Amino acid sequence: MKYIDMNEFQDCKIPKLTVKNIVGNFKTVTRHRNLVRKYCFKMGLYWQGLTHDLSKYSPSEFWISARYYQGNRSPHAALREQFGFSPGWLHHKGRNKHHYEYWLDFKKNTPGNISPCKMPDRYIAEMVADRIAACRIYEGDKYTLSSPLAYYNKAPEANLLHPYTREKLEMFLHMIEEKGEDYTCNYIRHNFLHKK
Numbered sequence: 736m737k738y739i740d741m742n743e744f745q746d747c748k749i750p751k752l753t754v755k756n757i758v759g760n761f762k763t764v765t766r767h768r769n770l771v772r773k774y775c776f777k778m779g780l781y782w783q784g785l786t787h788d789l790s791k792y793s794p795s796e797f798w799i800s801a802r803y804y805q806g807n808r809s810p811h812a813a814l815r816e817q818f819g820f821s822p823g824w825l826h827h828k829g830r831n832k833h834h835y836e837y838w839l840d841f842k843k844n845t846p847g848n849i850s851p852c853k854m855p856d857r858y859i860a861e862m863v864a865d866r867i868a869a870c871r872i873y874e875g876d877k878y879t880l881s882s883p884l885a886y887y888n889k890a891p892e893a894n895l896l897h898p899y900t901r902e903k904l905e906m907f908l909h910m911i912e913e914k915g916e917d918y919t920c921n922y923i924r925h926n927f928l929h930k931k
C-alpha cells in the first residue's frame with residue numbers, strides 16, 4: 736500500500752524511474768547525511784548525527800524522490816510545482832524533529848488555531864547542521880559562509896517558527912556568516928547545548 740498514490744491525481748505524468756535517478760537520489764541523500772553527521776559530531780550530537788534523515792531511505796520518501804531527482808535542488812520543489820504538495824515531504828517532516836514544521840500543533844486563539852511549539856535545543860542545533868549541509872550540496876562551488884543565511888532570508892517563514900526557535904536559528908545563521916562553521920559548531924556544543 737502506497738503512502739500517497741500520486742496516480743489518484745488527475746492530469747499527472749509522473750517521471751519514470753531510471754537507474755540514473757535511483758543512483759543520483761541515493762548518492763545525494765548519502766552525501767547529505769555524511770555532511771550533517773560531520774557537523775552534528777562537532778556539536779557533540781552523536782546519535783542525531785548517525786540517524787539524521789534516515790527516513791529518506793524509506794519507500795515512501797525514496798521512490799518518489801528518485802522519480803523527481805534534480806541534483807541541484809530538492810525533488811520536493813518539483814513535486815510541489817506539479818501537484819501543489821510533495822507527499823515525500825509530508826512524510827519526512829512528520830517524522831524528523833529537526834524540521835520546525837514537525838513542531839506545528841493546534842493551539843486555541845491563534846491564526847488558524849495552529850501554532851509553532853518551542854523546539855528542543857538539540858533539534859535546533861541539528862537544523863543548523865542540516866541547513867549548512869543542504870546549502871553545501873546544492874550550491875557546490877558557489878557555497879559561501881553567507882549561503883545558509885541567504886537561503887533562510889529568501890523565504891522567511893517567520894510565522895511558522897516559534898519566537899525562541901527563530902531567535903536562535905537567526906543568531907546561528909549570522910554567526911556562520913561572521914565567524915565561520917567551526918566557531919558556530921563549537922559555540923553550539925559548549926554554550927548552547929552545554930556539552931563537554
Ligand SMILES: [Zn+2]
Binds near residue numbers: 827833834865
Ligand atoms: Zn530532514
